[in-house]
Each structure stands twice: as structure tokens, then as C-alpha cells.
Amino acid sequence: MRLKSFLTISIILLFLSHQASAQERGTIRGLVTDSTSGEALVYGNVLLKELSTGASTDARGYFIIPSLEARREYTIIASYVGFNSKSITVYVQPDKITQIDIELVPTSVQLQSIEMIGQRIVESNETDIGLQRLAIKDLEALPKSVETDLFRSLQNLPGVSTTGDVSARYYVRGGASNENLVLLDGIPIYSPFHALGLFSAIDPDIINSIEFYRGGFPAQFGGRLSSILNVLSKKGNQNRLSGKVNTSFLSGKLLIEGPIPDGAFYLSGRKSYSNDILKKFLNERNVPADFYDLSFKLYYNNPDFLKGGSFSIHGFFSDDKISNESSKIEDYRLKNNVFGFKWFYVGDVPLFMELGFNVSVFQGDLIPKFSKVLQRNNKVTDLGLTADLTYMFDSKDELGFGFHIKEVKTSLFLENAQGYSGDIGTSGTNISIYSKYKVMRFENFGLDAGLRVGLTSMNGSEKFTERFEPRVSFTIIPMNGVTLKGAWGIYRQEMTTVLSENEVISIVEPWIIYPSYLKPARSIQYSLGAILNLSRVLDLSIESYYKKSTNVAILNPEKYLPTDHDLIGGTSLSYGNEFSLNYINEPFKLSTSYTLAWAYREKLGKRYYPNYDSRHNFKISGEIDLGKGWSTSIVLKYNSGVPFTKLAGFTDQLFMNDLFNEWFQDYMIKTIRILDITNLGRLPDYHRMDFTLSKTFDFDFAKVNLDFSIMNVYNRENLFYYSLATGERVNMLPFLPTATIRVEL
């Protein structure tokens, strides 16, 4: 019944919005690209000089300016950070879409930017609270933790926290790390990490743009409660064959890209070759980690074949191994195999359509060999069929509609504490239909109202359950230089990892569909914010959020018997305020952010702070272009101490080494800790400064970039944990100099 109402409302909305115009009108649609590679320039600015209005390019580099008075010329000025602006005169024909392609030429001195791009886009009524758009050069400008890393760069954003240096896992606005969805070209990556979770598995060299939603994400996204990281890969250089070779202390990388008839391709591979640097992250422990990743894309765009359509086939494969020589020490293996096909269509009407088919397979194995570790094998097979349509009306309003069909099969082979083994995996089907309407017709007001309806059949059941996720976000510009934004929405999550909250380093995080005894997690979120353009070079952004989630899957701490459930439903609550101040006055750039946040969890009737709850979080990053190819940047991070459970003493536990012997004779003791109330204590404050110095050499045949970075410049001894066996204090990353070299041909 409710589904019927949803469809009816969607059709009425479509009908009402289609207003015929009495005057002769036309539309300009364009694609902005990099002249050197043909790569789309996303979130760039396009200004219509005569009307002092404009648009910004979308995640594919397209822009649309509808409802223009026809039969006249307009001057379009396209601009993008790091490129020379370009001005084009366009004649608009009545009742037609005038298509233009604008190629921008890079400036001779490359502008390094660590501010979010798109901050000064013309369309200031865009409903994008909680969204941070990043370009790859934003990541490259930051000090490197061994090498440029996507997830470690996200940790510099407001509202994103970590539990320390050892993991690239991140926590967004008080949500657990398994509440973050990582999409590569729209395909979920279940284990996006390399080397024990220390680094991101997605090679930055294949990235074109990144959309990171810290909350308030629109109706086209679903499946997670806390954040969406949507990574869009490049098409490949459409103009010439080129390559990049990159080496660091950890891995070597190679990227080849170039044109093919009516299209382009890229092929990228990375392979680890040394573990020495990992030791620094792991307190000098030697972990025999070995990994590689491989990705490719074939892009095809022939105007004579299905006019207006372009195709892409892309794949991403990663394999991480930890292989110990001794048969008494367990091995690990983690693999991602991702494959996708996309058809993108831009027709003669202002309609964008994208159809996709994708497969994402994750396999994580803990191989005990002859150790006492329990076997664990997890496999997730995720098949997806997607259709996303956006129609832009003459009024500039947009109607979005789409469906995502997902068939997920999980298997989790677990040997439990009683020695029994079995598969607790299952399968599920999810059909998500969404519709949203974006009101963009007013210069000082923007609204995005959408509804996502999920029809889910889980755990082999033939019955589909309806789940509604309404989402609303708005933008109001009450006066020049002041923008107010807000969002409200309901979010659901039907998959979770089986992971102990007490594990600070974990290798295999098995994914499962929510078991039948637990309802899927549901979250309700509110956010409000303001952007103040204090001056031409200074912006202040403030965002506040409140997030409450129920049925959050938590590992059952009281599972002793095979019949006990593995998971229990908990609740989580988080709220906070995020402030960020950006100063851009070339050659200086300065970004600061401060987050004041609270996060709570509740399980078995007890409320506690999760181990990533940090009250104060301050980050400052500065970048200076020193000229002549030299640049430097520095980042200082400060987090107030994260929770930990205080030690309330020790006790001796009987450890039965040989069940045939008289236990009191061979009474083996294992010292165990007696713990105080969960996470009531706080670790000392964490702070660290990182620095990088870069030099770019431009030769006729190649561009060579050298980066010298220092992590933890002043060797802050940030506490990681205390060893149970010895009482020894174990600190996080020490002073660590690293270097990378990149050659672009």
C-alpha cells in the first residue's frame, strides 16, 4: 500500500514539475575536460557572463544551463583550479540543447590545493550539506604516510576520526567503521585495505574524483548508516599514450593509459616489495605481508554508435597475503575481485541516464594451519544491476529516479569455541527504488526531497519486507556571503561485519547479512550548517549533527554456547559540531577544522563510549608553493584521548594445559586483567605533526616528482596500549621519514 503511494507521488511530482514555457527557450549542455588527457574536470565552475549565473560540472564533468532565452549568443567562461579559464561564445537555438565541449589547458605553475574543490561554485544553492568533494591532487599535496593514501587523507577532514596511526580505518560522526560504504565507480568494495588495514587498496593514480558524504546523503545512496565514499575512476588519457611509475618504501606502481579507437583505457598495478616500513607501524613486529592490486578501464564513446551513449568496462582486483613460514602460525588471505559495466547516455533531451551491471566478490580467509587459532572463511558475492536517471527541467529543477537491484550471498565458515564448525552465511535480495526532486529554480533556495524504498528478502526467505528511507536536504541563502544548509533522513543497513569492539588490530573483518534474529540497523539523522564567506580569501563552515541508530550489530560478549547468538542489537547515539576555516591566498593555503563531538553506544542495557569517541578534534594543514617546482605542506592533528577500559587489577586464571594431568599439580596460571567499567577511562591526548617537501622537475620527455615526508616530526609518543604480558607501554608511530619518487611520461 505504502509502495503504491510512493509511486503515485513520484508520478504526480513528475507531472507537476513539467512546466511548459511560453517564451522560446533553449538549453546549453557542456562537458569540461583536461586538454592534455581528455579526462573530465569535475565540480568545476561555469559562468554565463551575460546573466551572471552559471552552473558547476557534475561528477562526470557535465553541466547544464536550461531555460535560456533562445536565438541569441551567450559567453560561457569555464574555470577550474590549476587550469587556465576559457571563454566560449555559444548561440542558443530554440527548443534544443546546444552541446559544447570545453577543453581547459593546465596552468604552467601547478596550483597545489588542499582545500575542497567546488567550494566557490556558482551554484551556491546546491543541497550538499555533509558532502566533501576532493580531487586527487588534494590528496597528493598532503604529507604522505609512506605513500599517498585515500583513507589516511580522509582522516584530515572534520567529523572523521581514527583510533590511531596503526589503522587506515575511519569513523564518521560517531559511527562504527563498518557503517562506511566505499564505492569504486558505484561498486561496493568490501575490504578496501592493504597490509592489515594500514593502507587503502584503491590506488590514488586511478582516481578522477571523490565524493565523501559524512551524513545527509541523498536518496540514490543506501546500505550504510554513516558515510558514503564514492570514488570515480578516470577514463584514461584520450589524447596520447602516457604512463606513470611510482615507487615508495612500501610498493612499486605502474600506470599506463592512452587512447583506443573512439575511446581510452588505463591499466594500473601496484605490488608491495618490502615489509620494513610496516614494522614502524607495528611496534617493530615483523609481519610477512604481501599485496598487489590491479585495475583497468576501457572507455568507448563512438558518436556513430548509439548516439549520446558511452560505455565503460572496469575491473579492480586486490590480493593481500600474510604467509608465515612456520606451520604453527596462522596465515591470512584477503581478495577483492570487482568487475563492472556501465552505459552512460546523454540524449537530446536534458536527461542523463546511467545503467550498470557489477559484480563484487570479497574473500577473506584465516588459515590456521597447525596453530590453535580458529578457522574463519568469509566470502561475499554481490551482484548489482543499477539504473539512475536525472531529468533537468527548464526551471533548473531536477527529477532523479532509479533502481538498484542487489543479490548478495555471504558465506562465513566459523569454527566456534566448542570445536564445531559451520557456515553462518546466507543470501538476500534487495530492490531499492528511489525518487527525488531537486528544487533549484530559486537562486537563494535549494531543496532535495527524496524517498528510497527498499524491498528486501533476507536469509533465504521468499517474503519481501518494505523499508522506507525518506531524505530531505535544503540550502537557503539569506544574504550575500551566508549560506544555511540542513538535512534530515532515515538510513538503513542490512549487512554488518562480525568484529569484536575490543580488537585494535584485526585482519579479517567478515561481512554477513543481518541474521534473521536481528532487525537491520536503522538510523535517523539531522544536520544543520552554515557557510560564511568572511572575505574573498576566507571561508568559515559550521555543521552540527545528531544521529541515533538502533539495532546496531554488536558481537555478543556473552556468547559461550553454540546456541548463543553471535550478534546482539545495540543502539548508538552521536552528536557534535564541526567547524572549518579555509584561507586561500596564493601561494599560501591554510585549512583548519575543529570538531566537538560525543558518541555513545549501548549494549545489554549498558551505555558506554565507543573506542573511537574523541571529544575534541583539531586539524590544521598549511601549504606553500615555494616556486620553481618546490612546494611544502604541514599537517598538525590533535585528538583528545579516546576511551579505554581502566585496569582494576589482575587475577590468575586456571589454564589447563594438559587435560590428562592432575590440574592442581600442574596448575598453570594465565594472568588476566580485571577491567573497570567499559571505556570509562581516557587515553592521553593524541597529537602529531607531519611534513612534506616536494620538488617537481619538468623535462621534455617526462615530469619527475620527488616527495620527502616526515611523519610525527616532533616524535610524540602517542600511547597505543599496554602489554598484558609485561606491562610495557607500546606507543604508536615514531618519527618516520619516508620518500617517494614518481615519473610521469
Add this chain to the structure above:
Amino acid sequence: MKKRINLLLLVVISLNFISCEEDFNPYAELKDEYHLYCILRDDTNFQTAKIIRSYAGENLSPDSLTEEPFVERARIWIRSEEEQLVFKEGFAERNNENKYGNTSHYYYLDNFRPNPNLTYEIEAVLPNGLRLTSSIEPTPAVQFMWVNSQKIFPPADLTQTAISYQWNQSNIDDDFQYIARLNIIYSKENSPKEYFPVPFIYMMENDSTYGIYRTLSPDNFISFRNVIINEAMEKLSESEPLKNKFTVYGMEFEVCVLNRSLNNYYQSTILRGETISLVLNENYYTNIENGKGIFGLQAFGTFKTILTQSYVNSFGYNYSSTGGDNER
């Protein structure tokens, strides 16, 4: 430019000398916690119990405590539908030394052999008035299935490549766990009898060999390949060229069954830590009310397999038939 960059690097590097660490105390106030351990065995008349208390370590090191945190002067009763007994307090020399030296304090009963088929309760009243209690349900005694258990080795059937043992009728409703081991009984010259374990399989690693043994399992059946027994017979005297110094008496197969609560406890405490993962908190099973620890029961069974004289002599060992007969 060069000067500016050098100056920048100098400033950054000099920051390294401002290393800082702050004092931090991860201790809360000591939480009083009492653990009662009592594991009854049906193969002996001597039963023991132990009560220990929690303690604070100095400088975050639990090794700083050198005196066993044993709770003295407690009263401990054990009850069944048939009898009620009171434990006595005592101590003994341990087989191995730990941080408290080699003396182990305990409470004991010296004339009590539990019947696995009965329900037992335990109650301990501590000097501070705290009362720790627990109970255990009946556990199956070990009964071998003679037809499926090997009585003589090597088997008369030359095509039989492995020997097997089976005990307690398999019942899918049971969730009892068994641990089993096979030993060769031997002596060297005039020394007492010793047990040499026969593994499931031998593994080679770094030019040395080690055995893999059966762990706790719900299976009530086990097989040992003949070649592994042959290899164990050879390894028994590996370092001794004069094989006739050894006398072999036979083989003994032992099974131990744990009652449910002891099984849960054992499984939750066994050292299973993954070598790389790092877990800070530890949970383990207890069935003691008002405290922690475990009240459990172990039932044992032994099955003897005769080794033929020709087989023993083929390794150069002396043969003795004493100790090779089945007692059950």
C-alpha cells in the same frame, strides 16, 4: 631558494628533539574478585579446590606479586543426593615452578571419587562472608565399544592400514567434547615405565619433525595410521643407538570427557590468540555465582592395545607382556 629550503628542513628536523610523552595511569581502584576452581575427576579419590583473589600489580606488572593470592580459611562443601563432604586445607609441591615458587596451596578431599552420573553442588564461604556456589549436571562415563576398538597391533588383516578406537555411543543431541591420546608404554634399562605419545601426523619443519595431536572434539571415534605408529616406535629411541636398552609393554589409549560447563570454560580460556590481531579485553566462561572460576568434572577411560612380540622385536626392543591387558 636553496637557503630557504635548507632552513625549513633544519626547523623541521630540530622539532624531532622536542619529543614528548606524558604521565598516564591506566589503573582504576582495585576491584575485589574471587575465583573458585574445582575440577572433579572420576579416576582418583583425591579431589582438590582452590580459591584465589584479585590483586594489584606494581608498575603495571602482574609479575610483581610473588606470593600466591590463595584465600585461606574458607569453608568448602560438596554435595550430591548421596552425600555431603567438607574440603580440608593443604599444600603440595608443584610439578613445575611458576612466579609463586613451587608450592601450591589448595583445599582437598582425600577419599572421594565422583560418580559422573550424579548432580553435584559446591558451596564455598570465604572468611569475609562471601558465598560462592555452583552445580554441575551428570556427565557420561567413558564406555569403549570393544568391537570397534583395536585390541592387538599390528592388525591380523594385512590390508588394514590404520587402527581405530570408538567409545560412547554417538548421540547428535550430546554436546560433550572428548580429548583422546595414544601412548606407547616403555622403559629404558631399569628406569620406571614411561609414555611415548603417538601423534595424529608428523610434520617436517626446518629439518626437524614434530607431531600434531588430537584436540578437543565432539567425535567419538579416532584412527591412527600404522605408519605413524611405526614412526613413533622408531622415534621412541631416536637418540639411542643401542635399541635393546628399551623394553616395550604395549599401547594405552586414553579418553577424557569434559562436562558441559568445564568444556565451555576450557574452550574460552585456551590460548587461541591470533598472532597479529590484538584484542584488549578478554571474556571467559564461568559457572560460579558471586565470583568467577569453574566447577567441573572430568571422566576418564583407558583401553589397552597389545603389541605383538615380533612387532616389538623388529625395532630391536625387548618385549614384555605385563601392562598390555585391558582392565575394562
